[in-house]
Amino acid sequence: MGLTLTNVDVVYGGVIQVLRSANIEVPDGKMVVLLGSNGAGKTTTLRAISGLLHADLGEVTAGEIQFNGKNIANGDPIGIFDLGIVQVLEGRKVLEHLTVEQNLRIGAHRRSDLRAVKHDLEKVYNYFPRLPDLLPRTAGYLSGGEMQMLLIGRALMAAPKLLILDEPSMGLAPMLVEQLFEVIGRINREEGMTVLLVEQNARAAIRQCDYGYVMDGGRIVLHGTREQLEQNQDVQEFYLGLSIGEERRNFRDVKHYRRRKRWLG
Template sequence: MLAINNIEVVYDNVILVLKGISIDVKQGSITTILGANGAGKTTTLKSISGLLKPERGNVTRGSIEFEGERIDRLAPHETVQKGIVQVFEGRRIFTHLSVEDNLMAGAHIVPSTSLVREKIDQVYTFFPRLKERRSGEAGYLSGGEQQMLAIGRALMSDPKVIMLDEPSLGLAPLIIEEIFGIIQRMREEAGVTILLVEQNANLALSIADHGYVMENGSIVMEGPAQQLANNSDIREFYLGLGEGGDKRSYRDVKHYRRRKRWLS
């Protein structure tokens, strides 16, 4: 459905950020990209959504295809019209608007009033808390509720693919569990394909079908999510577990940058 084909991304015509990465996202799947800060995960999403140019970035090699059509040369609004939306790290809701007005802002490309109403009802089905607070200012929502609103706003455009950038960031464990449960429901009940960028590898792999591990702008490992979760290197370097499932301290595992058995 969505294919990133050996792309390179350069900022300011100088800084090479993505170094020939390839990612395939199958229709109806949850695909996750794992990696530490600075690995290139968010840049990957922006290369898909068309948001590199405002930051002086460009896809200088390779291509990105959606449903067989090349999209890496499209403007951001054209990418949304194709059916791909991005939920940004840090939510970025309109704090001075009501919850429902935020949702309506996400429906600007929806052609009919009846479909807009249908999408709002769908969002409220997934996120009942938003319905309870639909008339209140979004800035007064909790962090978890704001994340729900950001995801709900993305659903309003009737997307085929939703790209989520660090949806667990800064949230309490119970709220994270609730949101990730809703992400699974969105795939199952709304038929939305999910591309998930996440630092919480354990959580991401628990709901994903397939995963990619990024380091320094390159894909260093990929495979079925369960296979990655059981991989000894992933367990040590990203889940903090040693042989036999024993937890490791940061001091014990920080040498992983010198090892990286997956590169051999």
Template structure:
């Protein structure tokens, strides 16, 4: 393990309701300061992995049944979410990202510890407005009335006010116009640069995620099937074909052929 390693997920297995194995031996690592992408299609186990790291799987009656999650040298698997949050991990969840009946300002105040002073709350709120000036303009508007893009900004903001060292982000691009997604991704790069925050990003959209990432993992059926430097993953034929939709007509290999190819040649970037 590299001394810069912030997060290590080792042979992680997650089982829902003592019956459904959603993640079957995933290993990945994130170094301090990196942006790392986890990509994969529906049901691959992306959200489960992020929720296992952040401790939220317990809410869905799921448990880490094998393997481990280590954050800054400390085992955190199956710890409750508030403990993990205190250690410096914040999750921007896939669903229920904001409180729909609270204003933007109230949404940003909610995650901050009750003992924080008024000026401290204000400082944290202003930090979010620095990255997302649009939220400052709308600060009295309730979460439920925001556009999809504004809602994502608020969800990221709600994580930032917790001052995380590691930000876990689940599907930022879902349902948003490409230009909106591009803006959000640029903001993540700025956040990493200015706040020195490490980011683990889950996306169905490989092109979006790999464009800003240093390293990527591809998940399928609860397993890592490919991993490598983001720049090299983008050029990988399988990624192009299945995740970037760049296959030429008439040049499409069958899924079974691809599977065979995959079995015969695990690809390291």
């Protein structure tokens, strides 16, 4: 069944509306990417799914968020986690004073099947062969790339049904970004794991996804398959750095009113 957002509005502090009638579908076993500029509402969308809005005085004020047939809008974060929704937050939030091994094992803290936990730990090592060498290291002293491997590995230790990744490539060297997305693609294909990905690196994200959405001003303004996104002129210009029949331009160089006019027709 997967995840479905239907006409979701999110308001902060009872005043500021950030999401406006957002409709997103993440089918079981698929990888879906959510694109958009800073402030478009992407992270708010993820927080609405994970139940983390309350920390910022946010609330889903309209619509439904369904996960495997259950409405989780404004739900308890622990209850949502126990349903199998696990989010890797933006900003590489490792437990800095614990070792790499302790971080990984904490990911499985709500699981009781030790044999399955051990099996999943071996799978994490398979996806990230660098981690076994880092087990005794204090997590706060890892490089950015090593931290991101650890965070995704820790999330996998929770045996998620839906893995949510918020800007996993931020601050990483291009070669590491390519390697990271290859691993995320393998996890999706080999484990059949459903993945929702928010990412600024549109080229790398679209290459791995099955379907994608573009968000602007809290609204979904475009959606389509990988092939449709790659061939869409607006996506090429604003997110892939290409222009059709004119000089190459950057998304930030396009006036906001012109961008919205093109998105919304």
